[in-house]
Amino acid sequence: TIDGPRLNEDIAFTSRFGATPRGGIRRLALSAEDRLVRDWLAAQGAALGCSLTVDTMGNQFLRLEGSDPTLPPLMMGSHLDTQPTGGRYDGIYGVLGGLAVLRALRAAGYVPRHSIELANWTNEEGARFAPAMTASGVFSGVFTLEKAYGLADRDGVRLGDALLAIGYKGDEPCGAHPLAAYFELHIEQGPVLENEGKTIGVVTGVQGMRWFDVTLIGQEAHAGTTPMELRRDALLAAARLMVMAAEVAAAHGPDAKTTIGIIDASPGSRNVVPGEVRMTLDLRHPDDAVIDAMESDFRAQAAAIAGKAAIELSIEESWGSPSVPFDPACVSMVRDAARKAGLSHRDIISGAGHDAAYMARICPTAMIFIPCRDGLSHNEAEYAAPDDIVAGANVLMRAIMAADEH
Amino acid sequence: TIDGPRLNEDIAFTSRFGATPRGGIRRLALSAEDRLVRDWLAAQGAALGCSLTVDTMGNQFLRLEGSDPTLPPLMMGSHLDTQPTGGRYDGIYGVLGGLAVLRALRAAGYVPRHSIELANWTNEEGARFAPAMTASGVFSGVFTLEKAYGLADRDGVRLGDALLAIGYKGDEPCGAHPLAAYFELHIEQGPVLENEGKTIGVVTGVQGMRWFDVTLIGQEAHAGTTPMELRRDALLAAARLMVMAAEVAAAHGPDAKTTIGIIDASPGSRNVVPGEVRMTLDLRHPDDAVIDAMESDFRAQAAAIAGKAAIELSIEESWGSPSVPFDPACVSMVRDAARKAGLSHRDIISGAGHDAAYMARICPTAMIFIPCRDGLSHNEAEYAAPDDIVAGANVLMRAIMAADEH
Ligand SMILES: NC(=O)NCCC(=O)O
Ligand SMILES: NC(=O)NCCC(=O)O
Numbered sequence: 001t002i003d004g005p006r007l008n009e010d011i012a013f014t015s016r017f018g019a020t021p022r023g024g025i026r027r028l029a030l031s032a033e034d035r036l037v038r039d040w041l042a043a044q045g046a047a048l049g050c051s052l053t054v055d056t057m058g059n060q061f062l063r064l065e066g067s068d069p070t071l072p073p074l075m076m077g078s079h080l081d082t083q084p085t086g087g088r089y090d091g092i093y094g095v096l097g098g099l100a101v102l103r104a105l106r107a108a109g110y111v112p113r114h115s116i117e118l119a120n121w122t123n124e125e126g127a128r129f130a131p132a133m134t135a136s137g138v139f140s141g142v143f144t145l146e147k148a149y150g151l152a153d154r155d156g157v158r159l160g161d162a163l164l165a166i167g168y169k170g171d172e173p174c175g176a177h178p179l180a181a182y183f184e185l186h187i188e189q190g191p192v193l194e195n196e197g198k199t200i201g202v203v204t205g206v207q208g209m210r211w212f213d214v215t216l217i218g219q220e221a222h223a224g225t226t227p228m229e230l231r232r233d234a235l236l237a238a239a240r241l242m243v244m245a246a247e248v249a250a251a252h253g254p255d256a257k258t259t260i261g262i263i264d265a266s267p268g269s270r271n272v273v274p275g276e277v278r279m280t281l282d283l284r285h286p287d288d289a290v291i292d293a294m295e296s297d298f299r300a301q302a303a304a305i306a307g308k309a310a311i312e313l314s315i316e317e318s319w320g321s322p323s324v325p326f327d328p329a330c331v332s333m334v335r336d337a338a339r340k341a342g343l344s345h346r347d348i349i350s351g352a353g354h355d356a357a358y359m360a361r362i363c364p365t366a367m368i369f370i371p372c373r374d375g376l377s378h379n380e381a382e383y384a385a386p387d388d389i390v391a392g393a394n395v396l397m398r399a400i401m402a403a404d405e406h
Numbered sequence: 407t408i409d410g411p412r413l414n415e416d417i418a419f420t421s422r423f424g425a426t427p428r429g430g431i432r433r434l435a436l437s438a439e440d441r442l443v444r445d446w447l448a449a450q451g452a453a454l455g456c457s458l459t460v461d462t463m464g465n466q467f468l469r470l471e472g473s474d475p476t477l478p479p480l481m482m483g484s485h486l487d488t489q490p491t492g493g494r495y496d497g498i499y500g501v502l503g504g505l506a507v508l509r510a511l512r513a514a515g516y517v518p519r520h521s522i523e524l525a526n527w528t529n530e531e532g533a534r535f536a537p538a539m540t541a542s543g544v545f546s547g548v549f550t551l552e553k554a555y556g557l558a559d560r561d562g563v564r565l566g567d568a569l570l571a572i573g574y575k576g577d578e579p580c581g582a583h584p585l586a587a588y589f590e591l592h593i594e595q596g597p598v599l600e601n602e603g604k605t606i607g608v609v610t611g612v613q614g615m616r617w618f619d620v621t622l623i624g625q626e627a628h629a630g631t632t633p634m635e636l637r638r639d640a641l642l643a644a645a646r647l648m649v650m651a652a653e654v655a656a657a658h659g660p661d662a663k664t665t666i667g668i669i670d671a672s673p674g675s676r677n678v679v680p681g682e683v684r685m686t687l688d689l690r691h692p693d694d695a696v697i698d699a700m701e702s703d704f705r706a707q708a709a710a711i712a713g714k715a716a717i718e719l720s721i722e723e724s725w726g727s728p729s730v731p732f733d734p735a736c737v738s739m740v741r742d743a744a745r746k747a748g749l750s751h752r753d754i755i756s757g758a759g760h761d762a763a764y765m766a767r768i769c770p771t772a773m774i775f776i777p778c779r780d781g782l783s784h785n786e787a788e789y790a791a792p793d794d795i796v797a798g799a800n801v802l803m804r805a806i807m808a809a810d811e812h
Contacts (some may be wrong), residue, residue, distance in 0.1 A: 084673040085626060085681075127675040190631030209630060211676060220491060220785040223665035223688045224615060225596030225757035228655050230781070235666055239648035246642055249634050259629035260641055261676040263669060267490040269533040270617060270667040270686040271758075272784040275491075280676040282629045351631035352677075375636070378678040379626040 002397060003107070004390035007100040011389070014040065014080070014096065015088040024380025025088055029081035029123035030058065030162035037080050038168060041120055044099055048106055050118075054170030056145060057135040058122040058163045061172075064102050066115040066404075072178040074112070074403050075363075076101060076396060077119030077355060078186060083127045087382020089187045089372065095120050097185040097393040104397055112404045114180050121355045122163075128153045129162075131211060131319035136355035139175045140362045179363040181330055181403045184356040185396045186367060187384050191375030192348055199391050200338040200345035201369030204331055206357040207255075207349055208288045208323035210295065212281040214241065214302070217312040220267060220275030235265045235274040237311040241302050245281060248297045256294060257284040257351070281315075286349050288322050324357045330366035330403070337398035338368075343391050352377070368395050408803060409513070410796035413506040417795070420446065420486070420502065421494040430786025431494055435487035435529035436464065436568035443486050444574060447526055450505055454512055456524075460576030462551060463541040464528040464569045467578075470508050472521035472810075478584040480518070480809050481769075482507060482802060483525030483761060484592060489533045493788020495593045495778065501526050503591040503799040510803055518810045520586050527761045528569075534559045535568075537617060537725035542761035545581045546768045585769040587736055587809045590762040591802045592773060593790050597781025598754055605797050606744040606751035607775030610737055612763040613661075613755055614694045614729035616701065618687040620647065620708075623718040626673060626681030641671045641680040643717040647708050651687060654703045662700060663690040663757070687721075692755050694728050730763045736772035736809070743804035744774075749797050758783070774801050 017037040018027030027033040038060060045052050045062035053061045063073070078094020098118040105112065121139075126132025129151040137143040149160030163169040188194075193201050218232030245258040259282040265274040281298070285291045299315055306313035331347075338345035348369060350357075359365045370392040373383040423443040424433030433439040444466060451458050451468035459467045469479070484500020504524040511518065527545075532538025535557040543549040555566030569575040594600075599607050624638035651664040665688040671680040687704070691697045705721055712719035737753075744751035754775060756763075765771045776798040779789040 083675050083678055085678075125675075126677060130676060132677065188631070189628045191633070191636065207630070219782075221782060222595045222758055222784040223663065223667060224613070224690050224759065225594070225783060226663075226781065227597070227660060228652065228663060229660075230597065233652075233665075235669065236648055236652055239645040242642055242645035243649060246634065246639075254633060254635075257629065257632070257634060259639075259677070259679055261629060261671075261678050261680060262674050263641065263671050265667075265669050268668050269489050269531075269784070270536060270688055271532060271538065271665070272489055272491075272667050273665055274667060275785070282676055284630050352628060353630065375632065376625075376627060377631060378628040378675070379681070 002100050002104050002390055002393040007096060007393055008386045008389060010096045011088055011092060014092060018082065020085065020380055022380040025082045025086050026084055027082040028084065028128040029125065030166055034081055035166035035168065038120065048102055050102060053172045054168060055172040055174040056170055057138050057148060057174040058168035058170065059135050059139065059174065060120040062102065062118040064105060064112065064116045066112045068113045071114045072180045073115040073117045074180050074400055075117045075119055075182045076400065077121060078184050079121045079124030079355065081123055081125050083125055083378050085380050087377060087379060089382050089384050090189065090377050091124055093187055093384065093389065094185045097396055100393045101397045101400060114404050116400060123159065124355055129159050132353050133355050133358055136358040140358040141175060142358055145174060182356060182359040182363050182365045183396055183399050184354055184367045185392050186354060186369055187372040187377065188369040189352045189372060189377035193369060193371035194373065194375060196346060197344065198346045199343045199370065199388055200395055201348035202331060202335045202338060202345055203326060203350050203367035203369055204347050205323060205325040205349055206354060207284055207286040207351055208291045208321065209282065209284045209353055210291055210320040211318045213316045213318050214279050214281055215314045216277045216306065218275055221273040223271040223273055226273060231273050232310045233273045234277040234311055237306055237309045238263065238277040238279055240305045244301050244305065245298060248294050251297065252285065252290055252294050255285055256290060284351065286323055321353055321357055324360050326360055326366045327364035330364045333399045333402040334366050334368050334395065337395045337402060341394055341398060343395065368392055408506045408510050408796055408799040413502060413799055414792045414795060416502045416505065417494055417498065420498060424488065426491065426786055428786045431488045431492050432490055433488040434490065434534040435531065436572055440487055441572035441574065444526065447501065454508055456508060459578045460574060461578040461580040462576060463544050463554060463580040464574035464576065465541050465545065465580065466526040468508065468524040470511060470518065470522045472518045474519045477520045478586045479521040479523045480586050480806055481523045481525055481588045482806065483527060484590050485527045485530035485761065487529055487531050489531055489784045491786050493783060493785060495788050495790050496595065496783050497530055499593055499790065499795065500591045503802055506799045507803045507806060520810050522806060529565065530761055535565045538759050539761050539764050542764040546764040547581060548764055551580060588762060588765040588769050588771045589802055589805050590760055590773045591798050592760060592775055593778040593783065594775040595758045595778060595783035599775060599777035600781060602752060603750065604752045605749045605776065605794055606801055607754035608737060608741045608744060608751055609732060609756050609773035609775055610753050611729060611731040611755050612760060613690055613692040613757055614697045614727065615688065615690045615759055616697055616726040617724045619722045619724050620685050620687055621720045622683045622712065624681050627679040629677040629679055632679060637679050638716045639679045640683040640717055643712055643715045644669065644683040644685055646711045650707050650711065651704060654700050657703065658691065658696055658700050661691055662696060690757065692729055727759055727763055730766050732766055732772045733770035736770045739805045739808040740772050740774050740801065743801045743808060747800055747804060749801065774798055
């Protein structure tokens, strides 16, 4: 079984790499802090006698060798990068939980048939480089390596250069890697399990999500002299779009979500009517057809608002991930593992994107959720209970062992 | 009379200091570009045989000596700093127009009774350091020197250090300077003169203005997992405030103006519901009682919006300038000067703040406006016609000569 205290210590220890004053983590992908935690993970793998490879996207793979070299490996994984003001669990739990599984198997002298790999995926959050899940996207063939290398952060630094800068541009081609199955362990990041008092979420799939870059161009003007009715205020129009986006979500039921997370207004002076606004838009729903409807509602109403305000509008889709059903056999292995461990559980759809959503395109995949306090994530106050943490890792181990026997 | 071609050449020449690709100027107060244009102005004054003093706020004063040393000087002035994407005329015209007057008087061999000074005021725009009209504010006793030195720009650089950095922290105490009168020449920055085909605006006063810092605190949350009704989205609440601010302006008639020029949402990630927003608010009206009413309407509605969205709200007044009536005698001198020059003119209230608004507290003051194309200012496309530029400078010269004879 899992060494629970050690797993919880690892979570506390790694939270030092990028610790924030409010108890969270700021460890943007490929930052200096990210390098430190990667080096730490590599050292843990070496201590366990695992081999380590780093691929051209900077993904790290720790490998416990199986007895049958003709079988493709089983993989566990998640990510160690965080949001700018992220928590200690999002992604991190999946990697450290996987490490705890490797340790438990080693400690028990268990030699699996399949080799078992643990992946730490680069830039899952999409916070430094958009889109999210970039490196599992390259691994699974959704993005080309060239596209990923060319992504720029807000300072114009390219992902390819950032990989080099921290010494994590590896030699192993990204993706040349047939797999028997992929399992990812994660906090739910939402309120469902906590509200229902369940310990394990048996994740049956991931909802659809679509990202847009919205640009509004009006006219810079003097705040003191320009009559309201002569203004072409890009920020006022953006405000109307934001309010309207919330109404679009409300119109499509309780599962619909719309979010504006980034806004920049220029020139950014108190006494200048803003002439240009750039903002993001994130649309989500479990049903892709509803996302289509949300998108067309937003576009139609945005065009009407912009037209009335004499604002030039552009709405560019920058990324999308359709809703993903996981592999029924893998999902069953997770459900059986929870039941056999005597843990309360329920099926659940993930509201967040995960590397598993891309891995599902190339191999049988499933995920395991545990509750997090107040459903809070992408927040420094993110918290999961130590017992749930151990419970989830035990379910991951049982699911992996079930898949190995398969 | 004014050397019109030279004045227009000066405007074109000085636009090189901080020229932007779109034909405007970025010359933030106390930047390297500001230093260059200050050095140029000092050299022009020296060539004319004017003395130059620089005070502890970095204000430059060129002085043409009068025949009667017992009389306090007359002053002309404006500013050479610009908005981040400013035009070639705002402020600049008043300084270079004053320089043209000094040149014309010199060329004609005219020796005034009063000494005549030309001021270049530091940080009028309020774009780099808020509030606006900082240095004329210190000069006129509205702000202390300590307060002004302590103002920080968005990078945390303090005004006092920025003065030192460009070598413009002078020795002359700021404000120890009795004056007979102050005249400021400026583009209108609004549409009135152009619409009515008038060449000269006889400015009778400046409307009231009030600046606020608005902070909204909600809760950072995951964009994919947090149901809309559980969110405390600081940016969505800010959007509702922005729309409401425009409604407040509409409710107080055509002279009321509300502007949000700066907005910052954190943490600034596409898939994070913003937990904190900071934005500015600029309220204006010619009648201070109406500004009071606008402020209380905004506060009441903002509190209601924030309360409903479980957002912590703070609205801090950071600066205000009550409406200012100019000196009737000085205003008459401007009106007479326009009439004698045979120029079409009308009385007008300034929608923009000007150093003259603070100077009016310590000496008889008036202003002269000329039209600008499409009423556009605080915009790189700002434009005034060469003939109007010369006409305005001639009115300034006649007004100064009238005051000198007074
Ligand atoms: N798990 C997680 O927070 N992923 C980030 C991608 C997203 O869902 O926005
Ligand atoms: N003239 C001018 O644009 N001054 C800036 C101060 C203001 O009116 O906002």
